[in-house]
Amino acid sequence: MEESTQFAALRAAAENGPGVQFDGLYVHAGDDDYDRDGGYTFGTPEGERSNLSESEFHAAAEEYDEYVSNWYFWTHVVGGSKLKGGVDVGENRHHRRNFLRWLELADQTQHDVPGRYEALRGGLTHEWGELQITATLGEEGHRVYEIRHEDDANTPTDELETYTDPLDIRELVKYDERGQYRPLKTAPTLQTGWVLTDLDQRQVFDAVDDVVYPATVVNWNLERHGELDVNHWEETIERQSGIYGVIETWNRGDGHEHVDWVAESCCDDSQCLKRREWEYDEETELDADGGDGEFPCREPCSLVIAASRKWTRLEGEETQTYEFELTESEKEQIEDIIDAVADGRADDIREADIYEGANRYRTRFLRAKRFDGEGNLSGTPTQVDEQEGHDQEDARDGHDEEEHDGDD
Amino acid sequence: MSQALVIVAHGSHLNPDSSTPTHAHADTIRETGAFDEVKVGFWKEEPHLREVLRTVESDEVYVVPLFISEGYFTEQVIPRELRLEGWDVSQWDSDGLSADHVTLTAEDTGQQVTYCGPVGTHESMTDVLVRRAETVTGDSDVGDGFGFAVVGHGTERNENSAKAIEYHADRIREMDRFDEVQALYMDEEPEVDDVADYFESPDIVVVPLFIADGFHTQEDIPEDMGLTDDYRKGYDVPADVDGHRIWYAGAVGTEGLMADVILERAAEGGADIGDALELVRERTRGQQTVEV
Numbered sequence: 001m002e003e004s005t006q007f008a009a010l011r012a013a014a015e016n017g018p019g020v021q022f023d024g025l026y027v028h029a030g031d032d033d034y035d036r037d038g039g040y041t042f043g044t045p046e047g048e049r050s051n052l053s054e055s056e057f058h059a060a061a062e063e064y065d066e067y068v069s070n071w072y073f074w075t076h077v078v079g080g081s082k083l084k085g086g087v088d089v090g091e092n093r094h095h096r097r098n099f100l101r102w103l104e105l106a107d108q109t110q111h112d113v114p115g116r117y118e119a120l121r122g123g124l125t126h127e128w129g130e131l132q133i134t135a136t137l138g139e140e141g142h143r144v145y146e147i148r149h150e151d152d153a154n155t156p157t158d159e160l161e162t163y164t165d166p167l168d169i170r171e172l173v174k175y176d177e178r179g180q181y182r183p184l185k186t187a188p189t190l191q192t193g194w195v196l197t198d199l200d201q202r203q204v205f206d207a208v209d210d211v212v213y214p215a216t217v218v219n220w221n222l223e224r225h226g227e228l229d230v231n232h233w234e235e236t237i238e239r240q241s242g243i244y245g246v247i248e249t250w251n252r253g254d255g256h257e258h259v260d261w262v263a264e265s266c267c268d269d270s271q272c273l274k275r276r277e278w279e280y281d282e283e284t285e286l287d288a289d290g291g292d293g294e295f296p297c298r299e300p301c302s303l304v305i306a307a308s309r310k311w312t313r314l315e316g317e318e319t320q321t322y323e324f325e326l327t328e329s330e331k332e333q334i335e336d337i338i339d340a341v342a343d344g345r346a347d348d349i350r351e352a353d354i355y356e357g358a359n360r361y362r363t364r365f366l367r368a369k370r371f372d373g374e375g376n377l378s379g380t381p382t383q384v385d386e387q388e389g390h391d392q393e394d395a396r397d398g399h400d401e402e403e404h405d406g407d408d
Numbered sequence: 409m410s411q412a413l414v415i416v417a418h419g420s421h422l423n424p425d426s427s428t429p430t431h432a433h434a435d436t437i438r439e440t441g442a443f444d445e446v447k448v449g450f451w452k453e454e455p456h457l458r459e460v461l462r463t464v465e466s467d468e469v470y471v472v473p474l475f476i477s478e479g480y481f482t483e484q485v486i487p488r489e490l491r492l493e494g495w496d497v498s499q500w501d502s503d504g505l506s507a508d509h510v511t512l513t514a515e516d517t518g519q520q521v522t523y524c525g526p527v528g529t530h531e532s533m534t535d536v537l538v539r540r541a542e543t544v545t546g547d548s549d550v551g552d553g554f555g556f557a558v559v560g561h562g563t564e565r566n567e568n569s570a571k572a573i574e575y576h577a578d579r580i581r582e583m584d585r586f587d588e589v590q591a592l593y594m595d596e597e598p599e600v601d602d603v604a605d606y607f608e609s610p611d612i613v614v615v616p617l618f619i620a621d622g623f624h625t626q627e628d629i630p631e632d633m634g635l636t637d638d639y640r641k642g643y644d645v646p647a648d649v650d651g652h653r654i655w656y657a658g659a660v661g662t663e664g665l666m667a668d669v670i671l672e673r674a675a676e677g678g679a680d681i682g683d684a685l686e687l688v689r690e691r692t693r694g695q696q697t698v699e700v
């Protein structure tokens with residue numbers, strides 16, 4: 001049934017204008033082209049037959065059915081065809097089509113269609129962030145896809161929680177392994193233990209570009225075609241309004257050190273899998289490394305903006321000189337604690353591992369010894385407004401930002 | 409030409425449930441098959457407003473803001489982030505309640521975008537408020553012996569937000585279904601704290617006109633009304649307060665029928681939605697509220 005649908009579509013396409021030229025398949029009807037004298041023409045890299053009757057044409061299509069089903073899949077199932085000199089090269093901005101072709105190396109290798117089908121039968125695997133995506137061949141040229149966490153690459157499928165609808169993993173990807181909310185979808189904190197199977201071409205795209213890593217495929221594809229619109233720090237900050245308008249005041253003079261700190265804090269590969277393409281401005285690159293993720297980041301994200309609003313306020317404070325009494329080990333311990341928190345290791349330090357500065361008992365000991373009743377380190381007062389006032393203001397501020405952002 | 413619906417909402421960096429109703433309403437509408445694509449975009453989550461349109465393949469896009477009132481977001485943030493060419497708030501010619509739709513081009517994608525007014529000011533939102541009362545009381549005829557309170561922020565931040573509250577309170581009053589109807593506010597008189605003082609009816613349904621449950625609807629309002637002294641302990645529905653039984657419904661935006669308002673906005677903007685409205689009204693009736 002499907003095959004005759006495919007053949008009927010091919011015959012119609014052959015009779016339409018210049019016919020078909022796609023992935024090595026060449027099909028044409030009529031005598032108004034070159035020096036051919038009527039009938040159908042059917043060609044593949046393996047040779048060309050011309051002047052075919054309809055039944056001969058049908059026979060050729062059956063013999064080279066992989067070329068036919070491949071053409072049908074891309075033109076009638078996926079879509080996004082665009083003819084250039086009669087050849088279907090596909091639309092640059094058809095992100096789904098470009099991604100799917102990348103997933104089966106359609107444009108990256110010299111494989112002809114049978115070679116590619118052979119590879120698909122064995123499964124073609126790509127990584128996308130923490131995802132492992134495998135393309136295989138289904139019935140009659142349709143492709144079937146599977147997605148799992150890359151850390152589950154070698155886990156037998158029946159040991160994984162199996163889903164077949166991309167929307168079914170929406171909740172799962174919302175939380176990390178510890179059950180914490182993941183506000184940044186491209187943070188390297190995806191849970192393991194699940195697999196999405198039997199996906200069709202649209203579902204695999206939706207799973208990646210809508211559910212797990214929103215808009216990463218489209219921006220990656222725009223970038224591949226030289227059309228990615230990067231908005232650097234300066235212009236992004238300038239665009240902000242309402243409670244975020246204040247961030248602009250953080251840019252003073254020529255320095256961009258503060259933006260380097262932002263990028264190093266938030267955009268490092270250990271924190272975000274996007275490859276940061278935005279810089280301070282068009283002319284001024286940041287010193288922080290952009291990372292080597294597969295997909296680009298085109299402007300500071302809402303998390304970076306929200307954090308920068310806080311930093312703008314904090315960085316407006318003058319430095320003070322404090323005097324603290326600490327032993328050498330205590331100073332190092334404070335550094336250890338900062339490192340452990342910054343690297344997200346604090347929870348992993350074993351309860352009895354008192355060799356680690358950020359161990360809970362070690363830290364409680366330090367607090368017991370060095371904090372006074374008011375929670376001041378070494379009994380040295382902070383001197384600015386009372387600490388308590390600060391904290392309350394912060395809490396309120398956070399809610400404001402979350403729930404109405406200054407208005408509405 | 410294929411058509412897409414894009415629902416845009418605030419989202420949150422802190423509260424994982426903030427986006428849950430948005431996704432749920434998108435799912436409801438997706439199931440009707442009225443649009444070739446149904447997508448969601450957020451200010452604080454991903455896909456961000458800035459990038460959501462490029463994830464849409466259709467050239468004809470209907471954007472419906474899942475916001476309660478006209479104001480900073482609907483007038484400035486959303487059109488700016490979506491890059492709607494030539495947007496000017498005067499195109500809505502609104503008195504603060506009457507924004508309907510305007511069709512513009514998205515600068516970066518070239519799509520034709522019909523930008524609709526927020527759900528909160530649409531007249532059918534009144535029906536959602538009432539449906540919410542039915543859901544929380546479990547009684548599809550609720551009304552007799554009941555007072556109805558619509559709760560909002562107040563004018564402190566945005567005067568249009570109070571207008572929307574009054575508008576729906578008036579419309580519910582006109583239905584003549586509940587014994588008493590009152591608009592109450594969090595930060596001005598008449599205050600939600602004094603809910604019991606404003607009603608004589610033994611039973612009062614309290615519905616906050618909010619899109620998602622969060623700090624205000626789950627912590628502030630229940631404590632302010634005296635449903636509980638600590639939100640972490642939860643509260644009863646109904647709860648006894650000063651001789652009244654308070655049926656506190658939580659954010660109206662979690663009600664399944666919200667999908668209907670979104671559809672109506674898009675349809676008024678010109679989307680061809682077939683019989684999707686009937687489907688949604690049917691399917692969301694008696695349906696468990698969005699789990700949040």
Ligand code: SF4
Nearest residue numbers: 266267272297300301
């Ligand atoms: S701004 Fe930084 S943290 Fe945010 S998405 Fe881009 S690379 Fe990731």
